[in-house]
Amino acid sequence: MTESSDNTLIRQFRQWVLTQTSPDYKLFVNEKDNNVIVLETSYCRGEVTFFPMEIIQLSVLNLMSNRHEFYLHFQMHTLDHAMKLFGEMVESVKELAVKPPVRVLLSCTSGLTTGFFAQKLNESAQLLALNYEFAAVSYGNLYHVASQYDIILLAPQISYVYETVKKVLHNKKVYLIPPKIFATYDVKSVFSDLDSLISSSRQSGRAPIRQLPLKQQVKAHVKILTIALIREDDHYLLSSRIYGEDHSVIFDEVSIKPRISMDDVCDICDTAFAIYPEIKVAGLAMPGIIDQGRITLLKQGFDESDVLESLSQRYSRKFIISNDANCIAVGYYSSQDKYHSLSFFFQPNIGSTGGVGSIHNGQLIEGYRHVAGEVQFLSQANEDGLFLSPAFLTPEGTLAWAAQCITSIISILGPEIILLSCRLIVRIEDLVKELEKYIPRKYIPEIVQIDSVKDYMLLGQMILCTEAVEHHK
Secondary structure (H helix, E strand, O other): OOOOHHHHHHHHHHHHHHOOOEOOEEEEEOOOOOOEEEEEOOOEEEEEEEEOOOEEEEEEEEOOOOEEEEEEEEEOOOHHHHHHHHHHHHHHHHHOOOOOOEEEEEEEOOOHHHHHHHHHHHHHHHHOOOOEEEEEEEHHHHHHHHHHOOEEEEOHHHHHHHHHHHHHOOOOEEEEOOHHHHHHOOHHHHHHHHHHHHHOOOOOOOOOOOOOOOOOOOOOOOOEEEEEEEEEOOEEEEEEEEEOOOOOEEEEEEEEEOOOOHHHHHHHHHHHHHHOOOOOEEEEEEOOEEEOOEEEEHHHOEEEEEHHHHHHHHHOOEEEEEEHHHHHHHHHHHOOOOOOOEEEEEEOOOOOOOEEEEEEOOEEOOOHHHOOOOHHHOHHHHOOOHHHOHHHHOHHHHHHHHHHHHHHHHHHHOOOEEEEEEOOOOOHHHHHHHHOOOOOHHHOOEEEEOOOOHHHHHHHHHHHHHHHHHHHO
């Protein structure tokens, strides 16, 4: 077989990677598979894996938590791009070159008593050469900063929120400090309990593909690439799937990075189109106002950015870009045949206003310039700095905000069911009680909590792509 220029670039990149030695890690070729170059420290394992069709995988596994800190595929096009991505991977490896300290956050009503306790614990950890870092925060700010810590310690005076904190921060270890230990500032007992918690370190495996039922009629018979952008604590996920002609999932991947750009979307497209060149349509689901392919998401640097035009020209394929909440609403609607009208309230990140996706009598409601569902513009959202106030960053504050949003949805659209995805709302019955402050119980529809939105988002984007193909015919 004649060697392509891309193969030449692969060989050059491989040789370059092998020269990137550092005192921060060991670099070597895997003895069992010479297509894998390993960057190893005592606390992480990075791998550069070379696949056919000039596809490269970069990954960094945190050996302390068994969680991928960095994971992506890309197709080789230029050395500069490959070197840039390798540099991002090395940053993750270097962060785990030395044993990362266990970060522990103490919380009480105001943060004052736990602040003093945290100071004592830091002094003792330094004296005993223990690998811990302690900080304290008021309960009002707990959920806003918890993603930066490994373990949460609650003071006895807020023991009543223990179950709520465990459910909201389900991926953290949450421990209630016994009153006797807290009252006497017994640091020795705290360290003993922390050692027990760490010995049962959390594991994070990859979730299996969940093939949702498709109960609505879908006519198009083409392969479709779907990509979903999801924020998850301190990482971004770019989840991608390729649906076959029968709408079964034939390709499923996820990219994990601390920061993302449209280049990461392009890397996914390059890989998918290399494996399945017959793909003619692709969809991207993401937050923001999506108006004719122009994206407004100011926090991520998008201000009516014409992403649709850029992707369409680069790949000469049809692209569909959709709002994430709308995709989830479409995905749920298409996977059932009981409801004809529904609304989905989506607040994935603590401290954000969230958004709404709605379907009425089978039609997705997007509105003028696709602004429907942008609850950030509600008057409550702009009064008294609501989203800067500590009260909003608690389950109680979020519950009040969600109830106001959902009351608006019910009074204007009257859906048969309300779907909800919000980490800070633990119990549906609490939301119903809050809603009853504004609207009689008999007008409140069924409310269902959705724990994992990814499958609905990808399915919904596939449906929207299929509809676009049919409309184009």
